[in-house]
Amino acid sequence: MNKIRKIGVFTSGGDSPGMNAAIRAVVRTAIFYNIEVLGIKRGYEGMINGEFMDMDRKSVANIIQRGGTILKTARSMAFLTPEGRKEAYDQLKGAEIDALIAIGGDGTFTGAKVFGEEYDFPILGLPGTIDNDLFGTDFTIGYDTSINTVTDAIDKIRDTAESHDRLFIVEVMGRDCGLIALRSGIGVGAESIMIPETKTDMAALMHRLEISRKDKSSKILIVAEGEGDSGGAFEIADKIKLKFPQYDTRVSILGHIQRGGKPTCMDRVLASRLAVAAVENLMTGRKGEMVGLIHGKIAFTPFDHAIKHHVEINKDLLKIVEILSL
Numbered sequence: 001m002n003k004i005r006k007i008g009v010f011t012s013g014g015d016s017p018g019m020n021a022a023i024r025a026v027v028r029t030a031i032f033y034n035i036e037v038l039g040i041k042r043g044y045e046g047m048i049n050g051e052f053m054d055m056d057r058k059s060v061a062n063i064i065q066r067g068g069t070i071l072k073t074a075r076s077m078a079f080l081t082p083e084g085r086k087e088a089y090d091q092l093k094g095a096e097i098d099a100l101i102a103i104g105g106d107g108t109f110t111g112a113k114v115f116g117e118e119y120d121f122p123i124l125g126l127p128g129t130i131d132n133d134l135f136g137t138d139f140t141i142g143y144d145t146s147i148n149t150v151t152d153a154i155d156k157i158r159d160t161a162e163s164h165d166r167l168f169i170v171e172v173m174g175r176d177c178g179l180i181a182l183r184s185g186i187g188v189g190a191e192s193i194m195i196p197e198t199k200t201d202m203a204a205l206m207h208r209l210e211i212s213r214k215d216k217s218s219k220i221l222i223v224a225e226g227e228g229d230s231g232g233a234f235e236i237a238d239k240i241k242l243k244f245p246q247y248d249t250r251v252s253i254l255g256h257i258q259r260g261g262k263p264t265c266m267d268r269v270l271a272s273r274l275a276v277a278a279v280e281n282l283m284t285g286r287k288g289e290m291v292g293l294i295h296g297k298i299a300f301t302p303f304d305h306a307i308k309h310h311v312e313i314n315k316d317l318l319k320i321v322e323i324l325s326l
C-alpha cells in the first residue's frame with residue numbers, strides 16, 4: 001500500500017446543504033494527518049480541465065454553515081468518455097494527487113467506480129444529495145436540511161390553505177425517490193403523498209377525498225416530482241377540480257429552494273463524521289466505496305451497491321401518513 005501524500009476533493013452532481021461542511025472536514029482532517037489537499041473545482045469537469053486550488057486550514061474557515069459548495073459543481077459529459085477520463089487522470093498525476101474524495105450522488109459514484117477501476121485510483125465517496133436515495137447510509141448529506149426546508153415551506157402554504165379553505169397539491173423534489181415527500185408529508189400532516197416507489201391509485205385518492213372530513217378546511221397533498229403514474233401535480237389538480245369543483249384547488253412547485261440554505265446541525269455533524277472517516281480510511285488503503293452511517297455507525301458500501309441497490313420505502317411511515325390524515 002502506497003502512502004497517501006495528496007488528496008483531491010470535489011463535489012459533483014446536484015449541490016446539497018452540508019457539502020461545505022464535508023469539504024471543510026476533509027481538508028482539516030487531511031492537514032491533521034500531514035496530508036496535502038487540493039480542491040478540484042466543478043467536479044469531473046474541473047478535473048479534466050485541471051481546475052485545482054490549494055486548500056489550507058483557513059480556506060475552509062467560516063463555511064460550515066453555508067449551503068451550496070465552495071468548490072462548485074457540475075455534471076460532466078466528457079468524463080463519460082474514456083478520452084475524458086484519460087485527460088482527468090493525466091491532470092491528477094500532473095498535480096501529484098494520489099487519492100480522491102468524491103462528494104455527490106449516484107452519477108458521481110458511477111464516475112468514481114469506472115475511473116477508480118480503470119486507473120486503479122484510490123477513491124472514497126461521501127453521500128451528498130438531498131434525495132437520500134443511496135444504499136448504504138441511513139441519511140445522505142443534505143436530506144435533513146431539505147426536509148426541514150420543505151416542512152417550513154408547506155407550513156406556510158398551510159396558513160393560506162386554512163385561511164382560504166383550499167386544497168393544495170405541493171410538488172417536492174425526488175426524481176426517482178419519494179423520501180423527501182414521505183418524511184415531510186408526515187412532518188406537515190399531509191392528507192396524502194404520491195411517490196415514485198408506489199403506484200398512485202387515483203381512484204383511491206378520489207375516494208379518500210370523498211370520505212374525508214367535510215369540516216376540514218385545508219388539504220395538502222404532496223407529490224414527488226418523479227411520481228409517474230398520475231402525470232404530475234397539474235394533472236392531479238385537473239382531475240380533482242373535475243370531480244370536486246367545490247374545492248379551491250391550487251398547485252405549488254417548491255423547486256430548487258429545497259436544495260439551498262444553511263445546513264441543519266444534523267447535516268453538519270453527518271458531513272463532518274463521514275469526511276473524517278473517509279480521510280482516515282483512505283490512509284489505511286480503503287477505496288472504491290461510499291462512506292455512510294448505518295444505525296449510527298460508520299459503514300462502507302462498494303460504489304456499485306450504493307448506486308444500484310434500491311432504497312426501500314419504509315412501509316410503516318407510509319401507513320403513518322394514512323392513519324394520521326383522518
Ligand code: F6P
Nearest residue numbers: 014105129130131173174175259
Ligand atoms: O439529485 C437531486 C435533485 O434535487 C433531484 O431530486 C432533482 O430531480 C434534481 O436534482 C434536479 O436537478 P437540476 O438542478 O439539474 O434541475
